[in-house]
Amino acid sequence: MEKHVVKMRDEDNVAIALHDIAKGTRIEGGITVNDNIPQAHKVALVDVPKGGSIFRYGVVLGYAKEDIHPGDWINEDSLILPKSPELHELEYGTNVDAKLPEPTRTTFMGYDVPGSEYAGTRNILGIHTTVQCVVGILNVAVEQMKKELLPKYPHVDDIVVISHGYGCGVAIDAREAYIPIREIRNITKNPNFGGQLMVVGLGCEKLTPDRIMDPEDINDDNFLSFQDHHGFKAIMAALFEMAEKKLKVLDQRRRTELPLSKLSVGFQCGGSDAFSGVTANPAAGYASDMLVSAGGTTMFSEVTEVRDGVPFIANRVLDKPNCDKLAKEMSWYDDYLKDGGVDRSANPTPGNRAGGLSTIVEKSMGSIAKSGTAPISQVVSAGEIPTKHGLIFDATPAGDFTCGPMQLASGMGLEVFVTGRGTPYNLEAAPVIKVCSRTDLKEMWQDLIDINAGTIATGEKTIAEVGREIFEKIVAVASGEKPVAEDLGLFNDIVIFNPAPMT
Amino acid sequence: MEKHVVKMRDEDNVAIALHDIAKGTRIEGGITVNDNIPQAHKVALVDVPKGGSIFRYGVVLGYAKEDIHPGDWINEDSLILPKSPELHELEYGTNVDAKLPEPTRTTFMGYDVPGSEYAGTRNILGIHTTVQCVVGILNVAVEQMKKELLPKYPHVDDIVVISHGYGCGVAIDAREAYIPIREIRNITKNPNFGGQLMVVGLGCEKLTPDRIMDPEDINDDNFLSFQDHHGFKAIMAALFEMAEKKLKVLDQRRRTELPLSKLSVGFQCGGSDAFSGVTANPAAGYASDMLVSAGGTTMFSEVTEVRDGVPFIANRVLDKPNCDKLAKEMSWYDDYLKDGGVDRSANPTPGNRAGGLSTIVEKSMGSIAKSGTAPISQVVSAGEIPTKHGLIFDATPAGDFTCGPMQLASGMGLEVFVTGRGTPYNLEAAPVIKVCSRTDLKEMWQDLIDINAGTIATGEKTIAEVGREIFEKIVAVASGEKPVAEDLGLFNDIVIFNPAPMT
Ligand SMILES: [Ca+2]
Ligand SMILES: [Ca+2]
Ligand SMILES: [Ca+2]
Ligand SMILES: [Ca+2]
Ligand SMILES: [Ca+2]
Incomplete structure (x- = not known):
């Protein structure tokens, strides 16, 4: 049967339309859709009584305004928004028991660095x-x-x-x-x-x-x-x-077999589209979970993008000091933008709504999805070197070429870059693996994309399958394989984040 | 006779010590010095009664606290400082009649650009x-x-x-x-x-x-x-x-003989020392005056450096709109620094005082010296393209690699860079001529410096002679000759001035 929808998490009660679905179409689970559902929009999978919670990415996007039935289109008009907690009210440690996927391997061939927590992927x-x-x-x-x-x-x-x-x-x-x-x-x-x-x-x-x-x-x-x-x-x-x-x-150094606990991987996204949060980011999150499960370190970043989903970062943070640090970093960036006369956009744009993102939280969750479900062992300021392993939130700007060098400063051996629209971004000092959200882009940019997560949308593969593919590619690249951009010799400049005055 | 001092302008009543001068030494003009005068410090040339004005660079640095006699050492203890006017009180047009030196030539071999005020120096x-x-x-x-x-x-x-x-x-x-x-x-x-x-x-x-x-x-x-x-x-x-x-x-373009009115030259200084304002900057200013005299366009910049001498920029501005723009640009930068929590240093540093700079005005005048004496025909915001010829104030930051690209945006065909400590700075899109302030540096960096203005300090040459040398080099480089940095293929990155937030 043709694949019509994809569900982000087991606990979700909505799924995402992989293409425009006509009213009356019978989709997965024997559900018949009751409205015309636009691509990337949400469709209800079960009965939700008036006031009941709507779950996507395992989090509450809002509450049903009226009784909702399987097959209903859920958009911003169907939802009462939950109150977003203030930064000083963030709860931590309430969502730290996710069952992580098993890693398919636990070692890589890296360059050990005496006295360093992390090994190199290049010499x-x-x-x-x-x-x-x-x-x-x-x-x-x-x-x-x-x-x-x-x-x-x-x-x-x-x-x-x-x-x-x-x-x-x-x-x-x-x-x-x-x-x-x-x-x-x-x-x-x-x-x-x-x-x-x-x-x-x-x-x-x-x-x-x-x-x-x-x-x-x-x-x-x-x-x-x-x-x-x-x-x-x-x-x-x-x-x-x-x-x-x-x-x-x-020149005396040699690759040796090292546990994945010696590897640090940065994750970011750029040139995102409505499918980034549906295919590539969740698959990257799955790979991140596998790495964490194997004892490795993964970092996610991009403060301005994840800002509106911060309660769902906080509830995965293990302790109060790191939760306080998370709040402090968010607050610093709020002030920095305000000083520059910029308002944080308070709602999804018309373009976001057309792309199926009903709330600002849903938009942020698409970016956060690449962090998987693991608990967050540490929050570090932009460019700080973590002292813990596992999943790290590295509070950098979201701009692709600003975030990359910051993750380099935080010790990453390589980066996984998720893209919707496509970018040839790469760093000379650490290889960047490109994962795209749609098969269209992979076909268009065959020689610039490493992994196509668009196969999730076409039903060829599951999030877990593409996640395992990304994990395997991470281990291969960490062990010396060149991703396409490195192989072509494409390298971007180091752009330093300087919020202080130039004289 | 050994050369002991140098005078910046005919109207000055002090000269600058080219080396430490012992008390009792007989210097130029038959004057015997009455104190030990440290290198780069000021010595009085004539009698100045208590309350009389002390002139350097043709401007009043302060008023005599007591009667001053020829040969006296003048430092911050000898002076009552003039009140610095506020930005809204700046006077314009009071110093616009300087007699400019004659250009030794009036044309160069450049690449004409149809429809453009300026010609290219490179293709x-x-x-x-x-x-x-x-x-x-x-x-x-x-x-x-x-x-x-x-x-x-x-x-x-x-x-x-x-x-x-x-x-x-x-x-x-x-x-x-x-x-x-x-x-x-x-x-x-x-x-x-x-x-x-x-x-x-x-x-x-x-x-x-x-x-x-x-x-x-x-x-x-x-x-x-x-x-x-x-x-x-x-x-x-x-x-x-x-x-x-x-x-x-x-590839169809050819160099043709063009009037110097088709040439725009940026001037800046970097890695300055106590002699930059004594030798290289005044000589660069002389060259700038020659170019302006020949109908050319020269730009000087570096807001934070010239800030405390702004009354002496304003009085060379020809009209009120440009004087108002000057005040606005200065005020913008004051606010920008304040927003970043930085205080504009209110006094010369101990290092400046040891280097002979008694007041913040004197310090700024050293930087302004490279603009010569010509009237200022236009004030432009950082990176704006001037619409007038002659001397332009282009209100850029002072940082070498921030100022250079801004002057490129303002249309310069080449840059004259004055340095005390030495820098190999060059731009790929416009050649940079290096002028050093001391013979020491020319000897140390023979293959990195184009012109040594240190000969002014040793008495081998006058400011006018080195000024003419710089002018001739400008014309030669504009016509295709490669300055040392271009010849060696040294090129710096374009660093854009972005005072707005990164997201
Ligand atoms: Ca050390
Ligand atoms: Ca992103
Ligand atoms: Ca990004
Ligand atoms: Ca300077
Ligand atoms: Ca400079």
Whole structure:
């Protein structure tokens, strides 16, 4: 039989139309639909008496205005909205007992980093910068290093410059300056750089090395300042000398079989469509649950997107300190937007409603879906390094190229990126796996998408099946397989999140 | 005789010590110094009675606390500070009759752009982007284009991607969003791109093409959206096809002899030291005056640096509307810093005082010195395109890599960059000439500095002589000569100034 609807969770009493369904059509479970149901909209699966709860993603979207019958179309007119709790009233720990899917494997082939919680998925010489001014010479040096040095060290995958637009012309002691500074500092610690540190500065910039390096690391082995060297040729020679020392060490590294507890994976979505929350995000969430179940660490992020679903993040947080931190991060972002004269949109847009999203909560739940059902073991500020394993909420902006570098700072070895409309986004320092929400996009962008979750909508596969496929791809990529964007050599710039003034 | 001091302007009654001068030393003009004068500090040249004005850079730094005699050391203890006028009290048009130096030539060999006030100094295919997401594929395409396409079009200098961190994950309708949007929009109009327009987008970004392109330009000849194409190979083919069409047109261009009124030059300083305001900035100012005298356009910028000298910018502004705009721009930046919790430092720092800068005004005047003495024909907001020729104040941030792209947006064909401590900064889309303030740096960074203004301090050359040297270099570089950074292929990223929230 043709597949008409998909249910997000067992406890849901609605399902989502995979295509426009004509009134009178007989769908799964022997239900006959009582209205014309537009694609991506909700249809009732059971009787819900007036005042009864409507569940999607396992959460209450609203209460029935009138008695609802199986096959009814449920839209914003059918629902009385639940009161959204204030940030200071969030409840934690009330939804932390989800049964997680079994992982199909428990190890991967990674690069262990002595003293680090996480292992690398790549073996990269990262060259970090205190300021944009040095990037011109550095790029010339690295282009030449890739030709002349890298072939001598075949066990090193790449040399990557962490180029950014911060470091000078900034109010370095501004209230919010700690955010970009922490990000740049923690990127140096990403496990894909194997614990080797190489930082390049100019000499008169405001972001001095002590702001991004530990005191014991600031020495001539790890830090090089252009103004200490006699011109271009001398700078080039110094860069080559330092790089070669680091390459020699990195070249000794080998992949070994490691438990998945050594792996950290970032999850985000971008260019979302009405199906992202139906197919790809729930499948990514399933994969996340499998990883957590295997002892791994997964991070989800995107504060502005999940903001209206925050009670359903809070109720998965294990303890009060992390719940308080969640509230604080949300509140910080509320204030930041308000300071910029921006209002958080209070309702779904007409486009969202047409796409079947009846409430702002439902919209956020589509994004939150990629976090699966696991309890949240820790909430960290944007770019902080978690100290716990399991599911982490990393409170970053939602913008794709702002979120990615922040997750890099938080230690991810690779990223899973869910897309509806399609993006070729990738990071040079950590591979990005692309999962699309619709078969249309996979067909259109065959050579840019790794996994098609649109098969959930066509009925070819279940959420669990695609979830397992994503999990297997994560393990493969963590073990060295190149996702399409890495294979094509597509790399985006590092865009640092700087909410403080530029001077 | 050894040179001990340098005077900034004929009307000054103090000179600046070029090195530490011992008490009793006989200096220029037969004056014997009455104190130990530290390097870069001020020494009186004439009698100034108690209450009399102390002039440096032709402006009043303060009033004598006691009678001052030739050879006296003048520091912050010797001066009563003048009251700094409020922004709403600024006087304009009171200092607009400076006699400008004669230009030694009046033409250059540039690329005329039909319909544009300014000519190009380079013949570049600029590929502009609406969003960072497209940069991965675009960089791969351009690397290949440079190998396969560019050699077929020998009259085209380069293909340059304008990659930036704006375009999505931003509050696109935020109060201040017009600032980055105007910048990206106006960069497309830079004369070095020869009036050819190629814009690349993803398809779901917030910075839609209508925000940075004129309505009549938005068509398949000029704008390409990745989501309209069938995957990587199709996108690459579309990029190549559009680029080749533009290259064919650009390849027809030739340098012709043009009046200097067709040239726009940006001036900025960075990594400044106590001598920047003594040697390199005044010499740059002299060159700027020569260009203005020849009918050219020069821009100076760096709001936070010139802020405390604003009365001495205002009195060179020709009319009230531009004076009001100057006040408005200063006030905007005051508010922006205050919103970020940053206080504008109210006094020179101990380091500034040790460097001989007695007042905040004196400090700003060092930066303003690079604007010379010409009247200011127009004040423009950061990244606006001037509509007048002559000296322009372009109200950008002071940060080197934030100011440069803004001046690019305002139409500069090249930039003159004055440095004390040294920076290899350069832009791929417009060459940057490096002028250093001290002979030490020129000796240290021989292959990274174009012109040494330190010869003013050693007495080998006068401000006017180095000024003429800078002017000649500007004309040569505008006509095709490569300054050192361009010759070495050093290029910095485009860092967009975005004061509005990221989402
Ligand atoms: Ca350490
Ligand atoms: Ca998202
Ligand atoms: Ca995102
Ligand atoms: Ca400056
Ligand atoms: Ca500057």
